[in-house]
Amino acid sequence: MLSRQEVAAARERAADALARAGIALTEAEVGAIEVADFGLSHLDEIGLQLVVYVNTERVCAKELVLFPRQLCPEHRHPPFDGTPGKEETFRCRAGVVFLYSEGHPTARPAARVPSDGVFTVWHETVLEPGEQYTIPPDTLHWFQAGDEGAVVSEFSTQSRDDLDVFSDPRIRRATLEVDG
Amino acid sequence: MLSRQEVAAARERAADALARAGIALTEAEVGAIEVADFGLSHLDEIGLQLVVYVNTERVCAKELVLFPRQLCPEHRHPPFDGTPGKEETFRCRAGVVFLYSEGHPTARPAARVPSDGVFTVWHETVLEPGEQYTIPPDTLHWFQAGDEGAVVSEFSTQSRDDLDVFSDPRIRRATLEVDG
Numbered sequence: 001m002l003s004r005q006e007v008a009a010a011r012e013r014a015a016d017a018l019a020r021a022g023i024a025l026t027e028a029e030v031g032a033i034e035v036a037d038f039g040l041s042h043l044d045e046i047g048l049q050l051v052v053y054v055n056t057e058r059v060c061a062k063e064l065v066l067f068p069r070q071l072c073p074e075h076r077h078p079p080f081d082g083t084p085g086k087e088e089t090f091r092c093r094a095g096v097v098f099l100y101s102e103g104h105p106t107a108r109p110a111a112r113v114p115s116d117g118v119f120t121v122w123h124e125t126v127l128e129p130g131e132q133y134t135i136p137p138d139t140l141h142w143f144q145a146g147d148e149g150a151v152v153s154e155f156s157t158q159s160r161d162d163l164d165v166f167s168d169p170r171i172r173r174a175t176l177e178v179d180g
Numbered sequence: 181m182l183s184r185q186e187v188a189a190a191r192e193r194a195a196d197a198l199a200r201a202g203i204a205l206t207e208a209e210v211g212a213i214e215v216a217d218f219g220l221s222h223l224d225e226i227g228l229q230l231v232v233y234v235n236t237e238r239v240c241a242k243e244l245v246l247f248p249r250q251l252c253p254e255h256r257h258p259p260f261d262g263t264p265g266k267e268e269t270f271r272c273r274a275g276v277v278f279l280y281s282e283g284h285p286t287a288r289p290a291a292r293v294p295s296d297g298v299f300t301v302w303h304e305t306v307l308e309p310g311e312q313y314t315i316p317p318d319t320l321h322w323f324q325a326g327d328e329g330a331v332v333s334e335f336s337t338q339s340r341d342d343l344d345v346f347s348d349p350r351i352r353r354a355t356l357e358v359d360g
Contacts (some may be wrong), residue, residue, distance in 0.1 A: 023204020024273065026307035053312060054269045054335055059239065061269065061335035089234045089241065093204065129204035132233060155234055155241035155335060 002037050014065040021094035021151040023063060025051060033065075035158040038073055039172045045114060047078035048072045052159070060159040064090075064152040066097070066145035069112065074100075074119050074142035074167040080160060088156035092127035097123035099133055099175030101123045101141040111144040118168040127152075140167065181210060182217050190215040194229035194245040201274035203243060213245075218253055219352045225294060228252045232339070239338040240266075244332040246277070246325035249292065254280075254299050254322035254347040265317030266334035272307035275330030279305045279313055281321040281328040291324040298348040307332070315335060320347065 002010075011033040016141050017023060023066065028111045031109045034050040037043045049065040066072070077086035090099060103123030113119050121140045143152075182190075191213040198205060214230040218321045229245040246252070257266035259281045259337050270279060278291045283303030290306065305313045316320050323332075 026310045029310065053271060054314060056267065058267050058337050059269065059335055061271075062331075066291070087236065087238055089239065089242075091233060092260065130206045130209065134234060134236070153241075155237050155239055 001041060002035065002043060006043065010043060010047075010049055010067075013067065014051075014105070017065050017067075017149060017151055018063060018168075019049070023093070023151065037062045040170065042114075044070060046071055046073055046117075048126055055159050057158055058085075060154075060156045061160070062154045062156075063093075064150075064154055066143075066150045066152070068094070068147050068149045069145060070149070071111070071113065071144035072142055072173055073117065074121065074140055075164045075171075076138050076140045077160075077162060078138050078165055080163050083137075083157070085134040085136070086157050086159060087137050088154055089132055089134040090127065090143070091132035091153045091155070092129050093153055095148045096146035096151055097143050097150045098140065098146065099127055099143040101125070101133075101135055103137050105115040110146070113144075120167055181220060182215065182223060186223065186224060187215045190223060190229055190247075192248065197232070197245050197247075197274070197331055198243060198331060199207045203256055203273070203331065218346075220350065222232055222251060222294075225328050226251055226297070233261055234264055237338055240334075240336045242334045242336075242339070243273075244270075244330075244334055246275070246323075246330045246332070248329045249325060250325050250329070251291065251293065251324035253297065255321055255344045255351075256318050257340075258318050259330065260343050263317075263337070266337050266339060267314070267317050268334055269312055269314040270307065270323070271312035271333040271335070272309050272345075273331040273333055274309055275328045277307040277328035277330045277332055278322050279307055279321065279323040280325065281305070281313075281315055284318050290326070293324075299348055343347075 015030045036048045053061040058112040079085045103124035106124035120159050195210045202248045218227045231243040234242040285302035286304035289304050
């Protein structure tokens with residue numbers, strides 16, 4: 001759990017990062033920035049800040065903000081309702097992102113992970129501003145920002161966060177939307 | 181038709197507008213900016229510059245650049261292959277966009293259109309940076325930038341430009357990708 005103060009501070013930092021990246025938000029959007037600690041209460045290490053632009057049955061688009069070295073833990077988007085599951089493209093807008101997915105493990109990965117975490121896929125793609133990568137449905141992936149943090153656009157099919165399958169059994173996706 | 185020089189000049193202007201909006205492109209993306217004159221050879225009046233980030237069977241994301249007062253002519257995205265047709269969200273990133281779709285006509289619309297054009301829907305939505313609007317499938321719409329031009333992100337289902345239905349019978353969608 002995060003305190004109300006921690007959530008407010010993270011929203012402000014995320015709004016600042018988006019403004020520095022030249023991304024305009026409405027006042028309502030700033031107030032609705034989602035702060036996710038994945039139930040682990042170590043937001044600066046494992047967490048994510050999100051602005052959801054649109055999420056219909058067919059299309060979803062978001063802006064993701066990662067603080068310096070903050071990481072989004074390993075997960076996949078399983079099939080549901082007759083669909084193959086969420087397909088998503090990550091496009092780096094500012095900073096650097098180290099993205100890991102299924103494939104040949106990278107020898108000297110740039111990410112630094114907590115020793116008690118669960119990370120099983122290590123095929124690294126480094127995304128700098130203007131670079132992007134598409135994750136197929138039902139494919140394990142996780143990512144971490146570099147030392148300056150990052151802003152990443154996500155273009156995808158419908159987001160159903162409640163269906164995400166995390167590799168670390170401690171993570172409860174239901175706790176993602178924390179506003180305590 | 182546009183000359184090779186006109187296409188190159190429009191690409192350069194569009195890349196400049198994107199850079200001013202803080203949007204990073206790779207060199208390959210700059211070279212592949214699509215310049216659309218809709219077959220009418222009046223690019224500054226009726227035209228569009230596009231960067232297609234991703235266009236799979238399920239998801240599409242693009243950046244649209246409009247020069248000052250440049251307009252994208254009226255069209256709709258019809259059903260195909262058992263889908264309801266393209267659903268798209270326009271999000272203004274820089275400048276101002278006057279967007280028109282089906283609904284009660286706006287009394288004093290801000291757009292200025294050529295007298296020989298075909299524009300049948302006049303329900304106006306003005307989008308400033310950070311504002312967005314979703315066009316349902318198979319719904320007539322068109323848009324024009326304000327005096328400073330505009331950069332607009334488009335989040336949608338699959339783009340099938342070849343299926344677009346334009347209100348102006350002079351427009352041939354097949355001529356959109358001009359590189360003469």
